[in-house]
Amino acid sequence: MLGEHRYALTSIWTGNTGTGTSGYRDYRRDVEISVEGKPMLLASADKPFRGDPARWNPEDLLVAALSECHLLSYLHACVTAGVVVLSYRDDATGTMREDGAGGGAFSEVTLHPQVVVADASMIEAAERAHVQANEWCFIANSMNFPVRHEATVTALG
Structure with missing residues (x-):
């Protein structure tokens, strides 16, 4: 495609x-x-x-885009590897630093995926799938700062 x-x-x-x-x-x-x-x-x-904390802001949206892109790429990588994912949760964090001149930039985003797979025999492949997902994620590949992954994979059975 x-x-x-x-x-x-x-x-x-x-x-x-x-x-x-x-x-x-x-x-x-x-x-x-x-x-x-x-x-x-x-x-x-x-x-x-001076923004409204009840509304989404650009920084939230950037971290959300990275989290969702990785999630969707990861699910695809797992299907390709024969891994059955039962649940996925990411408590993503991002760090932005102001430059003192009115601007600034993100210095990093860290994704913390917590994945549950169907069987313990799938854990190793599920962990490797995060590497593939990072390579496939269009959003992460567009960033000029590191997008890190601190994943946890457990099995239901």
């Missing part, structure tokens, strides 16, 4: 409180993100940057 894939969305700033961006504290960082045919995502800046 070689080819180029395009993705489109619309971001609309909804934080004008009546005076636009007349001052740094005079507007909300609220954003509505929509993709045709999908539920709207309510977003904002992170709380330290």
Whole structure:
């Protein structure tokens, strides 16, 4: 399946409180993100940057994209290796550092997948599948910082 894939969305700033961006504290960082045919995502800046902590922020979304991409790539790698995954949970974390000049960058994201497979004989292949998943993950391959994996694999039977 070689080819180029395009993705489109619309971001609309909804934080004008009546005076636009007349001052740094005079507007909300609220954003509505929509993709045709999908539920709207309510977003904002992170709380330290005057955002609404009840909404998704770009940093959350980046870590979420890495977590989900690895999960989906991992499930595919497991099918290919004959591993039956019964459950998968990831408590992903990311570290972003400000540069003191108004910008910054992520320095790393660590995924913590907790996988349960159908049989103990599948554990070794399930652990190796994380390496394959990392190689296949489009999002991780697009980052300029390390995406680490600290996986735990257990068996039901």
